Amino acid sequence: MISIQYRFSREVNESPPIARVQTLNNEIKEKREARNQLEKRVVELRERLDQKANVQPDNFAAEMETSRIIAGIQAVSGPGVEVTLNDSNVVLQPGQDPNLYVLHDEDVLRVLNELKAAGAEAIA
Numbered sequence: 001m002i003s004i005q006y007r008f009s010r011e012v013n014e015s016p017p018i019a020r021v022q023t024l025n026n027e028i029k030e031k032r033e034a035r036n037q038l039e040k041r042v043v044e045l046r047e048r049l050d051q052k053a054n055v056q057p058d059n060f061a062a063e064m065e066t067s068r069i070i071a072g073i074q075a076v077s078g079p080g081v082e083v084t085l086n087d088s089n090v091v092l093q094p095g096q097d098p099n100l101y102v103l104h105d106e107d108v109l110r111v112l113n114e115l116k117a118a119g120a121e122a123i124a
Helices: 002-014 016-053 057-071 105-117
Strands: none
């Protein structure tokens, strides 16, 4: 009688519906743990955001001014250099390539890169 009951209880525990319920129960536990971790992360990020929002107004204004200058939407003034680029005035001889004597976008880009490399703070 004990062996029959043991076999019966083992078959009940191993039957697909019960195994499926146990699997789903384990998945629910895992998902709850993941949700709890995400909720903790949300709380941490909100605290960091609150700390950033409580920045002193003086610091905020200075940061905004710097950001505007970097973005190029704030006018700047001070000592500077004016660079003028023109096409060549050389008279072309027959058979010469005129593209060798005109200003191209690559030339402007090279000048801008040189200015940046030399430490230019603002370029217009």
